[in-house]
Amino acid sequence: MRPPFPPDPPDWRASAACSGMPPQVVFARREREALPALNACRRCPVARRCEETVAPARSFFDGVSGGRLWRNGRRVRLRHSDVARPHALRARSDGART
Numbered sequence: 001m002r003p004p005f006p007p008d009p010p011d012w013r014a015s016a017a018c019s020g021m022p023p024q025v026v027f028a029r030r031e032r033e034a035l036p037a038l039n040a041c042r043r044c045p046v047a048r049r050c051e052e053t054v055a056p057a058r059s060f061f062d063g064v065s066g067g068r069l070w071r072n073g074r075r076v077r078l079r080h081s082d083v084a085r086p087h088a089l090r091a092r093s094d095g096a097r098t
């Protein structure tokens with residue numbers, strides 16, 4: 001007999017590159033504290049899902065999502081040039097302009 005509901009899909013957060021990082025890093029408001037999470041975003045296989053789920057602008061989010069640092073739902077301009085959004089990096093490596 002089949003269960004009445006489909007099984008839960010695998011939790012995408014288990015694949016997050018920031019998985020296991022402390023909350024004070026992932027939900028940091030300052031770039032310096034957020035750097036480990038921002039760098040993890042560069043190799044995160046679920047970056048797009050992260051940003052879609054968190055919806056930082058709508059949720060007034062503080063912290064890191066989708067390769068960006070957010071403070072009160074607004075993007076924080078990053079000082080470190082080696083930190084970039086994973087989508088942009090992938091496009092660049094494909095030869096596309098960003």
Ligand code: SF4
Pocket residue numbers: 016017018019037040041042044045046047048050051064065066067
């Ligand atoms: S995109 Fe960044 S913040 Fe979001 S799950 Fe991946 S590593 Fe974590």
